[in-house]
Amino acid sequence: MADAEEVEIKKKKWKRRPDPVVIYKKWCKTCNICIEMCPKNVFDTDRDGYPVVSRGLDCTQCTICWMHCPEFAITSNEK
Amino acid sequence: MAEQVSNVTHKYLRPKKTFPNVWCPGCGIGIAMGALIRAIDTLELDRNEVSIVSGIGCSARIPVYLDFNTLHTTHGRAIAFATGVKLGNPRLHVIVISGDGDLLAIGGNHFIHTARRNIDITCILINNYIYGMTGGQYSPTTPFAKNASTAPFGMVEQSFDPSDLAISSGATYVARGTVYHASQLSRLISQAIQHKGFSFVEVIANCHTQYGRLNREGSAVKMIQWQKECAVPVSTAAKMSPEELEGKFVIGKLHEVFRPEYVSEYQKTIDRFSREEKSDQQLQES
Amino acid sequence: MAEVETNQKKKRPFYKENVPLLMQGNEACALGALAAGCRFFAGYPITPSTEIAEMLSRLLPMFGGRFIQMEDEIASIAAVIGASIAGAKAMTSTSGPGYSLMQENLGYAYMTEVPCVIINVMRGGPSTGLPTKVAQGDVMQSKWGTHGDYFPIVLMPSSVKECFYYTVKAFNLSEKYRMPVTLLSDEVLGHMREIVNLPPPDELEIVTVSKPFEPPEWYKHFEVTPDYLSPMASFGEGYRFHLTGLTHDEYGFPTAKRNEIITKLEKLRLKTARHLDELTDVLVEMMDDAHIMVVAYGSTARAARQAIRIARKKRFKVGLIQPRIMWPFPDKIVREYLENVDLVIVPELNQGQVIREVKRLRQRHIRIIGLNRFDGELITPQQIVEKIKEERH
Numbered sequence A: 001m002a003d004a005e006e007v008e009i010k011k012k013k014w015k016r017r018p019d020p021v022v023i024y025k026k027w028c029k030t031c032n033i034c035i036e037m038c039p040k041n042v043f044d045t046d047r048d049g050y051p052v053v054s055r056g057l058d059c060t061q062c063t064i065c066w067m068h069c070p071e072f073a074i075t076s077n078e079k
Numbered sequence B: 001m002a003e004q005v006s007n008v009t010h011k012y013l014r015p016k017k018t019f020p021n022v023w024c025p026g027c028g029i030g031i032a033m034g035a036l037i038r039a040i041d042t043l044e045l046d047r048n049e050v051s052i053v054s055g056i057g058c059s060a061r062i063p064v065y066l067d068f069n070t071l072h073t074t075h076g077r078a079i080a081f082a083t084g085v086k087l088g089n090p091r092l093h094v095i096v097i098s099g100d101g102d103l104l105a106i107g108g109n110h111f112i113h114t115a116r117r118n119i120d121i122t123c124i125l126i127n128n129y130i131y132g133m134t135g136g137q138y139s140p141t142t143p144f145a146k147n148a149s150t151a152p153f154g155m156v157e158q159s160f161d162p163s164d165l166a167i168s169s170g171a172t173y174v175a176r177g178t179v180y181h182a183s184q185l186s187r188l189i190s191q192a193i194q195h196k197g198f199s200f201v202e203v204i205a206n207c208h209t210q211y212g213r214l215n216r217e218g219s220a221v222k223m224i225q226w227q228k229e230c231a232v233p234v235s236t237a238a239k240m241s242p243e244e245l246e247g248k249f250v251i252g253k254l255h256e257v258f259r260p261e262y263v264s265e266y267q268k269t270i271d272r273f274s275r276e277e278k279s280d281q282q283l284q285e286s
Numbered sequence C: 001m002a003e004v005e006t007n008q009k010k011k012r013p014f015y016k017e018n019v020p021l022l023m024q025g026n027e028a029c030a031l032g033a034l035a036a037g038c039r040f041f042a043g044y045p046i047t048p049s050t051e052i053a054e055m056l057s058r059l060l061p062m063f064g065g066r067f068i069q070m071e072d073e074i075a076s077i078a079a080v081i082g083a084s085i086a087g088a089k090a091m092t093s094t095s096g097p098g099y100s101l102m103q104e105n106l107g108y109a110y111m112t113e114v115p116c117v118i119i120n121v122m123r124g125g126p127s128t129g130l131p132t133k134v135a136q137g138d139v140m141q142s143k144w145g146t147h148g149d150y151f152p153i154v155l156m157p158s159s160v161k162e163c164f165y166y167t168v169k170a171f172n173l174s175e176k177y178r179m180p181v182t183l184l185s186d187e188v189l190g191h192m193r194e195i196v197n198l199p200p201p202d203e204l205e206i207v208t209v210s211k212p213f214e215p216p217e218w219y220k221h222f223e224v225t226p227d228y229l230s231p232m233a234s235f236g237e238g239y240r241f242h243l244t245g246l247t248h249d250e251y252g253f254p255t256a257k258r259n260e261i262i263t264k265l266e267k268l269r270l271k272t273a274r275h276l277d278e279l280t281d282v283l284v285e286m287m288d289d290a291h292i293m294v295v296a297y298g299s300t301a302r303a304a305r306q307a308i309r310i311a312r313k314k315r316f317k318v319g320l321i322q323p324r325i326m327w328p329f330p331d332k333i334v335r336e337y338l339e340n341v342d343l344v345i346v347p348e349l350n351q352g353q354v355i356r357e358v359k360r361l362r363q364r365h366i367r368i369i370g371l372n373r374f375d376g377e378l379i380t381p382q383q384i385v386e387k388i389k390e391e392r393h
């Protein structure tokens, strides 16, 4: 029961919480470097090949994805 | 902290130039450019006093996006132009960005002589082992037996090791990084900019469109991961035998010495005359 | 202006003013450059221009300038352009083979509108040719040397004194028009010694490129102004602009838009075409009643000047036209005088280069003949007189 509540809260938090990283789709060229390089496997690809944040809670703000994005298309959203 | 790091690159991009950039998706040049921007940012240089000079090629397109004093010159001559810029205004931090064909083939003469002169210029070589822009012809760094569009049966020539060349030509700071190790790369570049004298940073980058395609090395991601496998840090390399190092490359700071720097040595001559002049004047006045 | 004022303050005079001095053409060029405010020289040793480099290597540091000997001429002109972009008045000197090597980056300077001065002390060619002999074979190269469509300014002095004044003028024009200016001297002129009286540098008119006054965000490095002369900021002054050899827009960014390409390339032409009056510098002698016209330039003009005097004594009505700004070619003046003459002689130390320009301007049937010498020696006044006699009998 308690577990279920926790999951519930986590989900809510997760919903309210903005994505840890933002991707400018306009600049992204779908090279998939960010997807492969992320140590926490935060990204998935969408239908068009663009990276989308699917497991945002796992992100540790390790800087790897935006340092390696050749298009400067990723920015951190953490304050 | 995190926000600073992530948004810092955008601060230095030209508002008038629209992204996305000209490079192929996943090209390592963009990553190297990011490392350069972060290096300049950590040093907190005044951007009016930074000049970026490049020649011709894929990597030479970097300056157009950067909000500094930028100069996109003729093929191979970037480093000679940079010498002029530095001497014309010694206050500037002059950074040359060049590709392997640009710097080592057509500009080889300028490169070794500028290194010999030990003038305070930072040279960043983006080494992707091929001429990317013109369609995959072999360059002075294309490894032996690898394919290129002008070496369809495998490269017959031997290749340069750019960092070795820089050291033996007299560069006083030499380092090698990869785009995979982007944060280390940006550290190396900032060290190079701080170094007084000719500093040289070789960046191993991926050109999957040409080199990767011709040599079946796969996508950008695969090529970047190959860099991780082959890169050996300086400290580890010291313990390895030459046989073990076969097919690998050493990354990190390879060489640093201090020798008299050209601009400040020349300044001494200029100062000598202005001192003499002052004493002349004092003599006349007394 | 400012540069010359600082010269004045400095006690060390770099030549004795207003007294007769015996000097070489090359030395006069070097002094002219200093007087014009040149503060950077990059070069590579080549006969017969080396004296300019040697002299400036000694003098420049005394005036806070810098001299560097580069690894080749390609690098020399590149460094000169770089220094000019960074705000120093810069020049180089060379001879035929080096001038050929420089063409690539000269094109870059025309495209990016960078002021600089190149002194080409001409020697025999093609290739290594005659390093210690005189020739005038690079006249057309100085016009059409680099690839593409551009409109150069080229000066041709004919005496040691003119070497001084025209070097100053070369700097002034290059700063005003924001483009490389070539000064074509030659082996004889460079090594000939003459007595000259040089004025104090502060009496010379010195032009320095105008600086922008607008804030950096509004600044266009290649602004098209009504007179096609735009102000120029230098690196390090707060105007962070981009320069590229690619065809660019007014800000300097590469462009492929048709109208911007046309604007850019037209600007290169109109810069000189709109100021032809200022860019015409022709010495006209005894042309008022002349029936025979001699068109001569550089060291050949010296012989021609004497030849017309001898010929006049022999009752030939001869006059001389000497373009001292060779490119843009003084079409208007030459065309005017072509109206009244029936014979034109063009003595040149090549196999006929400028004669083409004169022929291009011919409106009706006039005999235009060349007097060509290319054995490494000068044309003598006698030869020109003989030619006139020969044609008239």
Ligand code: SF4
Pocket: A020, A021, A037, A038, A039, A040, A041, A042, A043, A058, A059, A060, A061, A062, A063, A064, A065, A066
């Ligand atoms: S910051 Fe690190 S953990 Fe977060 S998405 Fe980027 S690479 Fe993954």
Ligand code: SF4
Pocket: A023, A027, A028, A029, A030, A031, A032, A033, A034, A035, A050, A051, A068, A069, A070, A071, A072, A073, A074, B026
């Ligand atoms: S690294 Fe950048 S360009 Fe490549 S897929 Fe990720 S966001 Fe897009």
Ligand code: SF4
Pocket: B022, B023, B024, B026, B027, B028, B029, B058, B059, B128, B132, B133, B206, B207, B208, B209, B210, B211
């Ligand atoms: S051709 Fe190669 S070097 Fe050039 S942009 Fe494409 S991947 Fe990069």
